[in-house]
Amino acid sequence: MPTQPQPPNDLYRPERPDQFMTQLTRLSRVLFFSLTLPGVRRSSRLPTPAHVPAETPLTVRSRRDLAPDVAEFTLTAQRPQEPLPAWQPGSHLDVILPSGRMRSYSLCGDPVDTTVYRIAVRRLANGRGGSRELHDVVLPGTRLTARGPFCTFPFAAEPTVLFLAGGIGITPLLPMVREAARRGLDWHLVQTGRDHASLAYAAELAALDPIGTRITRHCYDIEGYPDPAVLLARAPRSAAVYCCGPTRLLDSVRRTLSAQTDRGLHAQRFTKDSVAEGAPFTLRLRDGTRLPVPADQTALDVLLDAYPAAPRSCRQGYCGTCRIQVLDGTPDHRDHLLTSEERDAGALLPCVSRAEEGTLLSIDI
Known part of the structure; x- marks a missing residue:
């Protein structure tokens, strides 16, 4: 049997194996045996509650407004200098709010800093209540609980990358952009939104693009809804595409890419359709x-x-x-x-x- 490859060093803690890749390697080994050994059936069994990551008590250290309806919350352990569980770009937390609601929010800080988590939340007046609670009730000093981090939108760090962000969809992409810049990858970001005031993290992104050649901003109030073909033309055909935003943006990008079988799309949605014609x-x-x-x-x-x-x-x-x-x-x-x-x-x-x-x-x- 060929020797199994070992996971590389962690990007953020070089002294130990990369934790995400370690888990991915373990999963690949399980799949290898389940697919090749006779008589072994693949199972979709989920982790039992005993394997669910422990809840982490957190304290809101600070809050700042990024846009008229977007606020960023910086979270720490209840002992502020205590390190938090490590994470990779594309990870999110399941945050349990004071009301007991649980909502998922992308981590938008820097994984190198293990003392804080940063999440940014757009207030949705007609949403299910989680964003309104964070904006209206949660203040510095508020104690929350989180599960995770979970990485369901991993960044593979391809040599050439195009990031497409729609509105608050910039949050999971920001750590990826930061990592692409840190690695010296050939990357480009297209950030779209209603108007310039709605584009969060403009200053942080500008610092990652000092020459001003890698970031394009598209505002609907001036340029109308973007043509996905024009967005995709911002990077070479060989570029991997990471897209996060509302359903309309992702659907239009997906349709445009459907004929380009040589191009990879990594996507995450930031809107969730309500249940239509549901029955118990x-x-x-x-x-x-x-x-x-x-x-x-x-x-x-x-x-x-x-x-x-x-x-x-x-x-x-x-x-x-x-x-x-x-x-x-x-x-x-x-x-x-x-x-x-x-x-x-x-x-x-x-x-x-x-x-x-x-x-x-x-x-x-």
């Missing part, structure tokens, strides 16, 4: 546990309550990160990714897909 149904796990799914929640929401570390990313049925296997029952598929063959074989994306009212879906978890 039930998930049954392999151990017999039943998880009721209400009409106004997704199956993924319910799984995350039981397994906070369950994989997820776009929550729109595009990326396939949350994929699970149905053992029995008839799903109502609403995703944009799975083929007919994959659906017939039992694949399901619980972020959007459901079942008919009163239906029981047995899943391989």
Whole structure:
């Protein structure tokens, strides 16, 4: 059997192996044996609660306004100089707010600094309440709790990279841009927004582009909605594309790239569609546990309550990160990714897909 490669040194702590790559290496070994050994069946089993990362108590050290409706919160351990769990660009925290709501926010600071986490949140007047609570209730000194960090939008540091940010979608991309600049990669960022005042982190980004040749800003109030072909033309055809923003931006970029099979797209959405025409149904796990799914929640929401570390990313049925296997029952598929063959074989994306009212879906978890 060929020798398995060992993970490289950590980008931010050179004295130890890279933690993200270590986990990726372990996963590749598991997949190698599950795919090659006879009689071994692949399973979509999620981590048991015992494997969920511990909750980290945090304190809000400071808050600053980045745009008229965007605020940044700097979080520390309750002992301010105590190091926080390490993270990679593209990671996020699941933050438990004072009300008990749990919301996911991208880490937008620098992983080199292990004493603070930084998150930036846009206030959504018609949202589900989490952003309003952060803006209106959470002040310096407020104590919060977080789970993670989780990396569902990893940065592979390709030699040539194009970053496309729509509005608050700049938050997961900022650490990637910082890392691309640190490594000397050939990178370009297109930052889009309603107007110049809405473009967060302008000063920090300018410091990463002192010559002024790598960052393009596109404001809708002046230039209208951007043509995705024009956005993609900002970098060579060989560039990997990292895109984060609202559904409209990601869908337009994805459609434009659909004919360019030699170009990679890494995407994360910052909007979540409400459940349309939802009806209550039930998930049954392999151990017999039943998880009721209400009409106004997704199956993924319910799984995350039981397994906070369950994989997820776009929550729109595009990326396939949350994929699970149905053992029995008839799903109502609403995703944009799975083929007919994959659906017939039992694949399901619980972020959007459901079942008919009163239906029981047995899943391989």
